[in-house]
Amino acid sequence: MKIHFLGGAGTVTGSKTLIEHNNLRILIDCGMFQGIKSLRELNREPLAILPETIDYVLLTHGHLDHCGWLPKFVAEGFEGKIFCTRPTKEISRLILYDSAKIQEEEAKKANEEQYSKHLPAEPLYTTEDVDAVIPKFRVVERDLEIQLNENVFFKFIYAGHIIGACSIELHIDGKILIFSGDLGQDDDVLMFPPQKPQKADYIFLESTYGNRLHPQTNSLFELETIINNTFNKGGTIVIPSFAVERVQTMMYLIWQLKKEDRIPNIPYIIDTPMGISVLDVFKDNRMWHKLSMEECDEMCKIFTLISDFQDSMNAVYDKRPKVVIAASGMITGGRVLSYLEHLIDKPETTVTLVGYQAEGTRGRKLLEGATEIKIYGKYYPVLANILLIESLSAHGDQNDLLNWLSELVVKPKKVFLVHGENEAADELRLKIKERYDFDSQAPFLGQIIEI
Known part of the structure; x- marks a missing residue:
């Protein structure tokens, strides 16, 4: 099994993790890169794996850094299904149309006022590109096992963070891979606490606040x-x-x-x-x-x-x-x-x-x-x-992330720390080692790992 870290590695944006097993290819999230120019420019680069060769997308939630590249992905050839929860479909639809509209308006303004280096300035994608994405969504209830083929199934697990957000428990030939997505705080104002995993061979854990504790202020x-x-x-x-x-x-x-x-x-x-x-x-x-x-x-x-x-x-x-x-x-x-x-x-x-x-x-x-x-x-x-x-913050802090691992009954073979800047991921790696003695690593962008 190969794991391709196509986004959300060494950075908190552009989340894309590809699992390749036999003839099956599954993409976990399809996010847009945001922030510094060198990251934003990656949005216009072709994916390292041809989109038409990918079978499914499993979406953890509807934030732009997790779903925002879907229109480009579909425009470049993806023809498969996009699985998500009902609120995530609704949120993704809103966010994608809003993103396309903002890009169209900013390109128009840049061309009228000629402040862009690109002439003409063009949006990354348009509302018509979003139109092509929506029919590919397939709504799945959480905690329900969905079979992708004879040896592969997945289910969504409540993650807090935003409405509809879930972690993904993916079973492949008896191995359990868990992708945290973004995890909310245990005591969030509006969301319930994230559901903790019980068993996993490999864990892909977000590390946005891996080196920080939220202040205990009112x-x-x-x-x-x-x-x-x-x-x-x-x-x-x-x-x-x-x-x-x-x-x-x-x-x-x-x-x-x-x-x-x-x-x-x-x-x-x-x-x-x-x-x-x-x-x-x-x-x-x-x-x-x-x-x-x-x-x-x-x-x-x-x-x-x-x-x-x-x-x-x-x-x-x-x-x-x-x-x-x-x-x-x-x-x-x-x-x-x-x-x-x-x-x-x-x-x-x-x-x-x-x-x-x-x-x-x-x-x-x-x-x-x-x-x-x-x-x-x-x-x-x-x-x-x-x-x-x-x-x-809608993200759990270092303690919340560590506590999320607390109910694992068997030691995982590896914890991959994703969706975090390097310093945050590395400090979380040390804390996981100290508390649980789990083997962790922070993959770099573009890295391919065999498990």
Whole structure:
């Protein structure tokens, strides 16, 4: 059996792991690379394995770094089935169309204003390319065994992180391979704790926060302090947020603060059409999260939900103090850029980061103290306050990742540490050795391993 690490190795983006056994080829996730330019450029490179020779894709969840390369993958020849849970299909559809639309708009803008080095600038894929992906999805219930051939079957196992997210337990000729996907925190606000594996010969474990512990702080109090301090200065709070789960988590926390009269009566705006659509996914998939239908409805009532572009522009130019939650979470695109164009150079503004910021993204640059930021080809001075609520990450920290391994009844032959930057993966490797004496390694991008 050969394992090809085609993405998500040495980096937290572009997740793609290919399993090759006899004449069967299975791709676990098909993510887009994000962050630094050298990684983004990989999205336009052909896959090392011809897409038409791959039989199936098994999708852990619907984030762009796990599903975002599917349109390109299908356009380049993949003709097989894409297995996922029902919420993951719905989330992937939203995210892929949103991604295509943003790329089309940015290419159009770059060509009109001629700030791209590529003439003409072209999107990685279009909405028509996404149209070709959707019919290939096959919805699978979690914990249900799905036979791929006589000797191979898989099942999805609840992983937390975002709605629909699952780990994958893949059985091949009696061997058990487990792919964690992205794992949520054990005490997440909206998601249930991840289900722990009992048996595995080989484990492919995410290591995003492999070298970090989330601070044991009160995120409600942190958010309350940020909102009140910024309001007292007459400023706006901009919360760049992933449209899936982060937007809903921030809505839930603000709703809790409003119910207790701990924050002022100012506009609370959700400006992400996809984030608003995800609310329907939450309502339609009640078994996947902690909120009741009544809580979803009550929570939504305190927010102004913006989908129309003109309403978005009106909110951008509205000088009143307000709280705006807008995608994208790492400030790589989306409507949050319009707010930052007008607010990043104002000292009374607070930009509150609430999720992982990958290397090379605007979010990471702001977090590391950048004094200027480039948006649509122009540079803006950073005078706003940049704050991070680290405890709100959708990813489990080092302790959560280690605890996920705690119920294995037999020592696995190997743990492969994926979906993490090198330093994070290496520290997690040492901790796994120290606690469990499991043999671990962090594969490099493009590596092929035989097991």
